[in-house]
Amino acid sequence: MEVEEFLCAKALLEEVGTTRKPGLVDRIHSGGHTDMDYQTFVASTRALKPFFGEMAETGKNWEGSLPALFKKIRLIGQVAELAMFQATGGVNTHKGLLFSAGILCSISGYSRMKYGSTNTDLLCSLVQEMTFEVLEEEFFQILEKPQKTHGEQLFTTKGIRGIRGEVQQGFPSVLTVSLPVYTRLLKEGRDSNLARIQTLLHLMANVCDTNILYRHSQETLDYVQQTAHYILQRGGAFSEEGLSLIVDFDRICTEKKISAGGCADLLGVTILLHDLNLLDAYGSTPSALLQFFRILTSTSNKECSLHESPVFF
Template identity: 45%
Template sequence: MNEKSSCEHSRRDDTRLDNFLNCVRDAAAYGLLEEVRTTPKPGLVDLHDNGSHRDMCYETFVASTGAVVPYLVEMAETGWSLEGSPSELFPAIRPIGVRAEAAMFAATGGVNTHKGIIFSLGIIAACLGYQYRRTGVLDPCGVLELGGLATRDWLEQDFDRMKTRPPVTHGEHLFAEYGYRGIRGEAQEGFPALRLFALPAMKQALAVQPDANRARLHVLLTLMANVDDTNILIRSNPQTLEYAQEEARRLLLSHPIITDRAMEELAALNREFVARNISPGGCADLLAIAIFFARLQELIQK
């Protein structure tokens, strides 16, 4: 390859990367904002109220999104640029995640709005960059499975360390007391809640439900019915988690499509969750990622 053709090839690669990162930026911001706009969500911040949260509101999430998205894009670029094996992705993005958390806390006045998203969508963005550069194809399930390959051994080391010292964080306490692995375990397994529940539910709901908000509520209920949400456990106990899962299953059984009646029941369930201090925040994060993938598919196909 001569110098001229080498420069042209480099410019094409740069343009391809720029286009990809613009899509990730748009889809990440869209996913985070549309999740919080999905209404009514039981126990969660939405356009109607703040759910079971006294320290955050819709505007908090808007500020946090603006702070966090640039770091998610940086993680996607890191994945794109990595020449090594997938196992090198996680240590490469961990320092970016630390900076993202600091930016989030600065933007929200110390409120944890998106720590889980920084972890989960950060891993996914890095794996997306790694895969898309090599294949030029958006394969959500392949990206999620790559997330498991990239994190499994590193996160197992985290769990091994937790066994040798007293728990510090909420997640460590849940692991020590109940054996729940939370979002770390979800990542290790290649995000099965997304592959098996959220993404299929999103596709199914959008096929029969023209209202995007109601389709997303269907996805949220599907996640709530099937995920052991550690955000609920942090605030309560396994019995409360089981109650929340049963309520989600009841609504899905009664309303396979989110009707006006289902919207009324969701609003009533929100009041019940607020009274019991229940917040399925882990499921909300997974909903945001499902919205992210749907939006990314639209952008990449343009």
């Protein structure tokens, strides 16, 4: 098993397991969703896990150009998407995160083999090189498509690039907003669940979430961003007042079916990039990888005590 396969499964489970997430599926409820719950995400993760390993192995053995690698792993992603839908009964649990995490899986495998590193800045730079031209061409093609996805409609009408733009630029929202917060909180020894809630709030306060924008309005997006910002000002997940405000925010988002799915996906990317950067600090020798796995497995087992169906191995 490639290390990226393990790390992606870990990131997907820790994202959905983060509780309490305003309007989003977590361990205690389905948020603003009626067609999915926590176990749906566990089933989806189990179905996607081997494809992440295949993408990482493809990147590790790749000798062509990075744009060609991007096109190759998208073919793997299409098969993975079908497996996801089969596992969830047709529910889209991870389509966005499959796109982002799949790219990172392949580029991590590529970078480990070519440069001996999974440093965050290196990976994100390689992601830009891998995807920019291909996605830029696709943005021009979107304008002429008769039928468009939700994200494509937002690009056509408002010029908003969504997750494709985030990937194309090497995950700037993660690099500048969420990853510094998440890394600092974990280094301080903070509770990992609370650290992820706090990180999500930072994303919700700063990111233009296309899920909210398409399903609701600019006014709703403004409300979400302003509320998340206010909760952070009051201490967020690390104060009694902040936790009380999060519960209220969750109730309102759930009632109004407001789901910041784009921010949830970026939380998953944040977790994955953090762990890949941690891997870089340990190195890639067999003994170093063993030590790395022991540390992460210990952490993951604590997480899995909250899961009925751990799928790390």
